[in-house]
Amino acid sequence: MATVTPSRLAALQRLRCHVFQTSYNxxxxxxxxxxxxxxxxxxxxxxxxxxxFSIHALRKLVPGWDAPLLEEQQRLADVQDRKNRGKGAPKKAKSKAESRRAGKRR
Incomplete structure (x- = not known):
């Protein structure tokens, strides 16, 4: 039984990589x-x-369809709830005399 030399095996591997377009490493x-x-x-x-796929996209596709925006309704309900507890945004001053800074002047 004849043995194959390592150089022949390396040459065969190099040729195989060339034929099948794989990297020789x-x-x-x-x-x-x-x-x-x-x-x-x-x-x-x-x-x-x-x-x-969202409610906003469907409202743009069908202009006459008035679907409720659940996130907006929830946000408005939360704002109203905060106002009822006294945690809402402060009222805007109509004039300079009504502002908080006017009362602090000495």
Missing amino acids: PNGIRTGAKYLRKNLVGPAMINYYPQD
Whole structure:
């Protein structure tokens, strides 16, 4: 039984890489080729989620449809609740005399 020399095996490997268009890496150095061959995740993720599906988009598509905006109603209810507890925004001064700074002058 004849043995094959390592130089012949290396030449065969080099030729195989040339024919099948793969990288020849006899020392096993890390090249990152595995990650470059891998399919990209981004396009699959974009196709997974529905495109622009929201109440705002539907209201733009159908102008006559008056759908309630739940987030806005919740926000207005929260603002009213804060005002009832005395935590709301202070009233705006109509004139310079009504402002808080006018009373602090000496």
